[in-house]
Amino acid sequence: xxxxxxxxxxxxxxxxxxxxxxxxxxxxxxxxxxxxxxxxxxxxxxxxxxxxxxxxxxxxxxxxxxxxxxxxxxxxxxxxxxxxxxxxxxxxxxxxxxxxxxxxxxxxxxxxxxxxxxxxxxxxxxxxxxxxxxxxxxxxxxxxxxxxxxxxxxxxxxxxxxxxxxxxxxxxxxxxxxxxxxxxxxxxxxxxxxxxxxxxxxxxxxxxxxxxxxxxxx
Amino acid sequence: xxxxxxxxxxxxxxxxxxxxxxxxxxxxxxxxxxxxxxxxxxxxxxxxxxxxxxxxxxxxxxxxxxxxxxxxxxxxxxxxxxxxxxxxxxxxxxxxxxxxxxxxxxxxxxxxxxxxxxxxxxxxxxxxxxxxxxxxxxxxxxxxxxxxxxxxxxxxxxxxxxxxxxxxxxxxxxxxxxxxxxxxxxxxxxxxxxxxxxxxxxxxxxxxxxxxxxxxxx
Numbered sequence: 001x002x003x004x005x006x007x008x009x010x011x012x013x014x015x016x017x018x019x020x021x022x023x024x025x026x027x028x029x030x031x032x033x034x035x036x037x038x039x040x041x042x043x044x045x046x047x048x049x050x051x052x053x054x055x056x057x058x059x060x061x062x063x064x065x066x067x068x069x070x071x072x073x074x075x076x077x078x079x080x081x082x083x084x085x086x087x088x089x090x091x092x093x094x095x096x097x098x099x100x101x102x103x104x105x106x107x108x109x110x111x112x113x114x115x116x117x118x119x120x121x122x123x124x125x126x127x128x129x130x131x132x133x134x135x136x137x138x139x140x141x142x143x144x145x146x147x148x149x150x151x152x153x154x155x156x157x158x159x160x161x162x163x164x165x166x167x168x169x170x171x172x173x174x175x176x177x178x179x180x181x182x183x184x185x186x187x188x189x190x191x192x193x194x195x196x197x198x199x200x201x202x203x204x205x206x207x208x209x210x211x212x213x214x215x216x217x218x
Numbered sequence: 219x220x221x222x223x224x225x226x227x228x229x230x231x232x233x234x235x236x237x238x239x240x241x242x243x244x245x246x247x248x249x250x251x252x253x254x255x256x257x258x259x260x261x262x263x264x265x266x267x268x269x270x271x272x273x274x275x276x277x278x279x280x281x282x283x284x285x286x287x288x289x290x291x292x293x294x295x296x297x298x299x300x301x302x303x304x305x306x307x308x309x310x311x312x313x314x315x316x317x318x319x320x321x322x323x324x325x326x327x328x329x330x331x332x333x334x335x336x337x338x339x340x341x342x343x344x345x346x347x348x349x350x351x352x353x354x355x356x357x358x359x360x361x362x363x364x365x366x367x368x369x370x371x372x373x374x375x376x377x378x379x380x381x382x383x384x385x386x387x388x389x390x391x392x393x394x395x396x397x398x399x400x401x402x403x404x405x406x407x408x409x410x411x412x413x414x415x416x417x418x419x420x421x422x423x424x425x426x427x428x429x430x431x432x433x434x435x436x
Contacts (some may be wrong), residue, residue: 011229011237012287019229019288023241023418030419051286052293059277068269069230070237075270200241201248 002034002087002218007078007117008067009040009096013194014049016063018094021134021193022070024204028211038075040067041114046099046106052191063100078116080102083123087218089212090211093135093193104139109167111143118144130187130217132210135159138190142170145186154181156192178205180213189213220252220436225296225335226285227258227314231412232267234281236312238350239411240288242422246429255304258291259332264317264324281318284339296334301341305436308429311353311411316368322357327385329361336362343367343430348405350428354379356408360388363404372399374410395401396423400431407431 006025010016030035040063048059065101068075083089091097098105102113121144124131133141138153139161145151148170154175155161162172177196180187191206228234247254257279266277286293301307309315316323320331339362342349351359356371357379362368364387372378372393372426380390391399395414399405409424 013290019237020244020290021239023238026238026246027242027418027422030417031422050283051289051291052283054291065268065270071269072231072238073269073272101243200245204245204249 002061002072002215003037003085004012004029004034004214005081005089006036006084007039007089007091007101008070008075009094009100010045010061011066011069012049012051012079013094015045015047015099016052016066016094017070017092018194019061020203021092021094021207024207025090025211025213027162028208032215033210034215038067039072039078039081040064040075041076041101042079043097043100060208063096078120081120083120083127083129086124086129087153088130088132088214089124090132090214091134091137091140093137093195097135097137098139102140102143109164113140113143115195118208125186128187130189130214132214133188134195134207134210135195138165138170140179141188146170149186151186151188152181152183153188154190156196158195171184177202180206182213187217220433221255221303222247222252223257223299223304223307223434224254225286225307225309225319226293227312227318228263228279228281229284229287231312232269232271232272233263233265233317234284234312234314235288235310236353236412238418238421239312239425241312242425243308243429245312246373246426249293250429252433253338256281256289257296257299258293259319259334260295260297261318263314281314281379289310296338299338301338301345301347304342304347306350306432307338307342307353308350308432309358311413313354313357315355316357320358321362324363327382331358331361333423343404346405347413348407349431350432351406351408352425352428353411356383356388359406360386364388367404369404369406370399370401372408373407374414376413396419398424398427398431405435
């Protein structure tokens, strides 16, 4: 049974993991007979957004604790995760990727990535294990590997984020909603999901393709 | 295009909507060509549970605001929802159903149900429109309709909750994980989902059957 790390960044599209993308990833893995291992960093969220109004609130929430909502309690501090224990890794999207796993939302191409996210991605790559990036998450891949390895990545067709990916050392490939871009040599797969999707089923089509491809490579 | 109300009770299995059940419901509706209309009451949650530790926290969170995380911002106060605008109604589960939509978690068979939840369910029933209840949500149906109409309902095989449903005036029917119980005369469908499911795909099988049956009846 293949074990796949699913890296969460909170619980909610505006300040954490995109919930639909995370759940559809977990469902696709389970249906394929793989075991999902939910992971998240034990850090406070960059901020909390009221998802009804879009306004920032004065609350403080922890990424690992909120991720546990999506994971039904079963989530591990990413600090304790190692590539040796995993066959593949997948990053659902949501602004939490660009706010809590990295600082891309605030600093663009000058962003930094959480230390354990960087470490785990590099370990996976060194071990020749596949990594999937959904939605905005390919920005992580560009920041982590850019300069060392030029990965084929997609966020769909957003010109601003595509340009940032290229500037950080990735190679952005335009991709239709519901499809995937595969960097076969480096075992990296990406899909635009809610970067383009106008509905949950559009996002799901790409996510299901990504999960299948990642498992095939694992 | 059929419009289906999806009643949320927060965001997280321990104090709100069960996230997997809610997302799989939304996905199944979208894939069937139906439009989901997310609804939730504008009230504070009964409490907030840290989903990592299972402990209650000192926070206050609002059901409508947290439900907006699952609904990606598109959620309507259930006070403004009317059966005339909907073709069907579905309740995902999670303890929020028994804590925020009703007081079943605290008062058992002596529980009360949120006024607008009761009103909307009764309107739907009067209009001959179908309602689906997942997981623990059939307790709402038993409390709302028990005494007037004896509905066939299932929460799987949990003896305690089954007995409560019978005591409130429902007729509990044992059901396998991943299956549904249909009360055809009253257009009510239920499925155990995470009352029994040991995995997200087990829950999904029943949810997808429930959505298909509800849409067929609509």
